[in-house]
Amino acid sequence: MSETVITYDLRMGRWEPDARGRLEQAAMDLYLEHGFEQTTVAEIAARAGLTERTFFRHFADKREVLFAGAAELQQLLVSTLSATATSASPLDAVATALAAVAPFFQERSDFGRRRQRIISSTAELRERELIKLASLGSAMAATLRERGVADPAASLAAEAGVAVFKIAFERWQDAPVGTDFAQVIQHCLSELKVVAAGA
Amino acid sequence: MSETVITYDLRMGRWEPDARGRLEQAAMDLYLEHGFEQTTVAEIAARAGLTERTFFRHFADKREVLFAGAAELQQLLVSTLSATATSASPLDAVATALAAVAPFFQERSDFGRRRQRIISSTAELRERELIKLASLGSAMAATLRERGVADPAASLAAEAGVAVFKIAFERWQDAPVGTDFAQVIQHCLSELKVVAAGA
DNA sequence: ACGATTGATGTCAGTCGCTGTCATCGAGGC
DNA sequence: GCCTCGATGACAGCGACTGACATCAATCGT
Structure with a gap:
């Protein structure tokens, strides 16, 4: 807890x-x-x-x-994603849910930094972190499917969202203290859209 | 080896x-x-x-x-990505490299199926698989950076590519024997582009 | 040919992660 | 104030993994 x-x-x-x-x-x-x-x-x-x-x-x-805290975070993420308007595109819905849990990290930024230093320094722990992220992705994909998004779009949107989260989190950790995490997430999302648009 | x-x-x-x-x-x-x-x-x-x-x-x-075989696969993937024309967009270059290593799996499809059955049934092994995929992503991101792609676009293209690969691999495993893996990859890539475009 | 060298293997002891089992203690219900 | 129940302690044991040293086979140099 x-x-x-x-x-x-x-x-x-x-x-x-x-x-x-x-x-x-x-x-x-x-x-x-x-x-x-x-x-x-x-x-x-x-x-x-x-x-x-x-x-x-x-x-x-x-x-x-x-x-x-992983289970708690996943539950928060899923319920947020469930509550997002169905009018939004799957990827936008995922990104919105991710941005919504950003405060969860921002309020514990010092704790999160120490924790991340430990995890990053040991392969065994990175493995565990990756499977937790994969679990988040699966849960979000399942939520999208419940909302009528077909596969593979649902899985792709969820996995792409996790990718955005991973990279945004890294960049946020290296950014000056006080940087808005949700903003970094949105920035990475738009970058992904540019990349996916092709050139 | x-x-x-x-x-x-x-x-x-x-x-x-x-x-x-x-x-x-x-x-x-x-x-x-x-x-x-x-x-x-x-x-x-x-x-x-x-x-x-x-x-x-x-x-x-x-x-x-x-x-x-993971190290061998990574080397193959990186060298293929290095050789891809710089005119292609980062994500397309990654997808092309992934499609290029598809035969690597198709030639060993029976071996791959048994192997995947083992891995899927044990969390410990799924963790290891995820960190190998993450390593592939990092290597591809580094290769893109060498080719002048800036961050976070390089990391995002690589991670999105890995996401495409993961989902395409799952679907290919569940597809009829003989299905063209490279084609499944390309299909998932275009699906991702649709998802990212908003729709 | 033959001894020295080298690299892969065998042997052994030991640490640590993790589990099953049973005893024990503390708190709340009656 | 007794009794039940959940959390903890104590203990034995397995299996993953490591370090240190001995051993053997193939190769190299002479």
Whole structure:
């Protein structure tokens, strides 16, 4: 779920609350300090005051702890895409949905930067990031199909949208702090349209 | 390198020749028979008449044995893209290069089908496939940049090309045997152009 | 021919990711 | 205040992967 805003009312663990959040925090810190590969799950659990076994009860594997927000993001993206006017072209609808979730990243830009530094430095994590993006693409394609867009147009619009997102995200990360992410996305979208128009 | 055409003149292993090829063959067979996760590296090595340690001298990990041809494909793709006339638009150049490597798959369609069945059934392998495709995209983007295409157009054309390839490959696999892969690629490309044009 | 060299393989020990199983503890319902 | 239930701890074990060293076969130089 989230790593800062937590419902502290419901005590979770046997001892301290928010075991999951503590694990996420400990993992991020250790991955940044010593690198992903040099960090063992036992170390993460120890820093969080838990055991290795408990880590794997909260996260499927060592990488997944960095992708806790992916499901949330996908749901947000799909519901936004569902709500977009059917009059828009599929690609525009996708781009609109992507721009709509831009604040999701902009509000966590410092967290996102550290996270991305970890992911970019390890092939194993890049693989996981790519399959999450592919999952976003599949979900968006399915949503487009529900709205009557035929294949392969639906899949192509979704995949092209993911491509736009990937490149826009890279450029936004390298851009000055405060740059509007949604604007970068729209710019990359129009660039794609130019490229696809042929010359 | 290759799995069928081998220079049998140079004896490789301590005993039988072509240890690498035998490992690839044994891995494919076992992955198909029992599934990827249910197969241990020790079993693969045993069937190939080798030891587990030798497997890891030939392949970085248990998945990589299924992606031996990726480097070769990437090189072929890049050199084809380099040779494409600079007059073509970036996306058309990418699509042309992709269509040019279509025979690479068509000649190995039965092998490719079995391989794809294995990959599709395991998330771990889909991750590896995605990072190989991403590597293809990066290589093509770099080639476009060398040819004077500016960013983000170069990256977008390359990534869009990869998207076209992915979807075209899926559709070609599901199409009747003998369908022309290059033609499917071109069809998906024109579909993408329609989608991007707005309509 | 024959010894030295080289490269691929075998052997072994070890770490770490990850899982199944059962015991244990803490909190809420009765 | 007991009881049930969910989360955690403790433990054993498998399999992926690595480092270090020994070994063997083919080749090269003489």
